[in-house]
Amino acid sequence: MSIFVRAFEHVAGRLRVPRVLITPHLMGRTVGPVGDRARQRAVVEAALRLLVEADGPQTVRHA
């Protein structure tokens, strides 16, 4: 289970990562903006849902 910032979505394709969550954040803030704990939690929760729900390789979702 991996989290990639949108700018590097192509990397997930190259590496054929099993589960990928793409986030719409700036570089260096993959999980969420500084101080925005609610957004950071929402991203982690989305990643955990992906861990549970993905049923095949290279499953990609956007958070």
Next chain:
Amino acid sequence: MADADGTGDEALSMRDLRESFYYGEHADMQYKFLAKMSDTHAGDLLAGILHDVGAALDTGDLTAVHDRILQAQAAAYADDDTPQVDDAPFTPLTRDLSDTRLLLLSAGGVFRRDDDPMGPDGPSQVEALGMIKEFLRGSPTLSAIPTETSDGELTARHPGYDAVTAQRDPGTVFPLGVLRDLATEGHVQLVDTHYAFTGATSQTRLKKEIADAWAQRFVAEEVDGCLLVAT
């Protein structure tokens, strides 16, 4: 270059300016992608950002600035996504999430303030930018971070992105605090130790010599799943 304004300073071309953000005089990892843009597109972007900042001074709303920079970053780094590996491994989760032992692994260069992987006199973030070639030739080091480590005990250094953001809030690339909350609430279990490394490193060495050893280490620590965070 010519002395365009008569001050004795050499004129700075648009190309010089663009490239100065990429480990040059104006080194700034948030804008290093300017070096890859054409003069025209870079000029349009900078003018657009300044326009949006002007509006934000009136409205206090930085959304347009954020969105313009985000779109520029995404466009600059969009690249061929053709698979470079043969297989696409997949291991389904066969237990409840609440019974799953999760490990956090980040490429964001986060480490404990009292355990600098480059020694007690390790370089600052600014100094690390000048060492980018050394980082890219070197081997990555795992920084061990116990589950109970608070954000205040963490810092970060990384010559590939602006780790000052992670110094302000490690949760941006190392969401251990959020995971700890989720574990306390019973949603997931955490292993005792989590890890971070500096993603700006020898990718060949990482892939061919190190990744398997790290995986074996995590298996030995009875990890059921990993949350991997890129920067």
